[in-house]
Amino acid sequence: MPHSMTSSSPAQGHVVASASPQLRQWIAEQRRIGVLDATLLTAMTAAGWNEAVARAALQAPPMVVATPKVPLPEPALVGEPGAIDVGDREVRVLMSMKGPRVVLFGQILSDAECAALIAAARPRLARSLTVETASGGEEINADRTSDGMFFQRGELPLVQLLEARIARLLNWPVENGEGLQVLRYGPGAEYKPHHDYFDPDEPGTATIVRRGGQRVGTLIIYLNEPAQGGATVFPEASLQVVPQRGHAVFFSYDQPDPSTRTLHGGAPVIAGEKWIATKWLRQGRFD
Numbered sequence: 383m384p385h386s387m388t389s390s391s392p393a394q395g396h397v398v399a400s401a402s403p404q405l406r407q408w409i410a411e412q413r414r415i416g417v418l419d420a421t422l423l424t425a426m427t428a429a430g431w432n433e434a435v436a437r438a439a440l441q442a443p444p445m446v447v448a449t450p451k452v453p454l455p456e457p458a459l460v461g462e463p464g465a466i467d468v469g470d471r472e473v474r475v476l477m478s479m480k481g482p483r484v485v486l487f488g489q490i491l492s493d494a495e496c497a498a499l500i501a502a503a504r505p506r507l508a509r510s511l512t513v514e515t516a517s518g519g520e521e522i523n524a525d526r527t528s529d530g531m532f533f534q535r536g537e538l539p540l541v542q543l544l545e546a547r548i549a550r551l552l553n554w555p556v557e558n559g560e561g562l563q564v565l566r567y568g569p570g571a572e573y574k575p576h577h578d579y580f581d582p583d584e585p586g587t588a589t590i591v592r593r594g595g596q597r598v599g600t601l602i603i604y605l606n607e608p609a610q611g612g613a614t615v616f617p618e619a620s621l622q623v624v625p626q627r628g629h630a631v632f633f634s635y636d637q638p639d640p641s642t643r644t645l646h647g648g649a650p651v652i653a654g655e656k657w658i659a660t661k662w663l664r665q666g667r668f669d
């Protein structure tokens with residue numbers, strides 16, 4: 383009988399002799415986001431799959447997941463680890479959401495490292511520009527009232543160390559990352575909701591993506607804690623990430639399209655200052 387697939391439950395069916403490609407696809411997708419096999423088995427039998435078939439499907443060679451349009455940065459969350467070893471440090475896993483793809487991490491930087499990054503960036507701050515897709519150049523933008531600067535990739539030992547951690551954490555080559563950007567928001571400063579990918583309909587985008595391809599993921603690292611305000615918000619997911627020193631929020635987008643629901647912004651700082659470091663990840667080498 384025909385059956386429909388959703389991402390949250392296996393296909394319903396009567397007793398079936400063998401696992402369909404759809405079922406194997408669903409298993410692969412669930413594993414990718416970290417669901418354990420025991421949980422999958424329960425879900426499959428509850429949905430009407432014969433237990434022997436369900437077990438066989440779980441034992442079959444893993445299927446390549448076809449859902450993402452392009453390979454994406456993604457942390458290894460299979461088995462639901464509480465932390466990920468990034469070489470010189472254990473990064474804590476605090477929250478994981480599938481659609482939009484958002485993962486919250488803790489302790490990617492120590493307090494001392496956050497302070498050192500702020501100190502290195504502070505003398506180089508200037509009013510933030512945004513990439514202007516109309517021309518491919520950069521411009522001052524009223525939607526973005528922070529001050530910022532870019533580090534060259536590998537510019538300082540601390541920057542290099544952080545880039546290596548990010549590469550391990552998100553399984554994405556260091557070479558595909560843009561230089562780390564540090565932003566400071568004073569009281570009232572904000573970054574209105576936007577997408578980080580480059581709009582394919584804008585004439586300047588072709589020029590921009592010649593170097594490294596599209597952006598496919600973003601990691602925002604919180605370097606301090608504003609006294610009030612300054613959350614990173616995802617309006618379409620009703621999600622608000624409160625800045626905590628050393629934490630980082632990751633999100634990815636498999637195509638440059640609003641359907642990824644990765645619209646996000648930095649809410650106005652109400653009191654104090656907000657410092658973040660942003661790492662944008664490209665599809666290919668960003669040289």
Ligand SMILES: O=C(O)CCC(=O)C(=O)O
Binds near residue numbers: 573
């Ligand atoms: O300030 C924030 O929380 C968001 C920053 C952001 O969207 C970006 O740097 O692309």
Ligand SMILES: [Fe+2]
Binds near residue numbers: 576577578600646
């Ligand atoms: Fe952004």
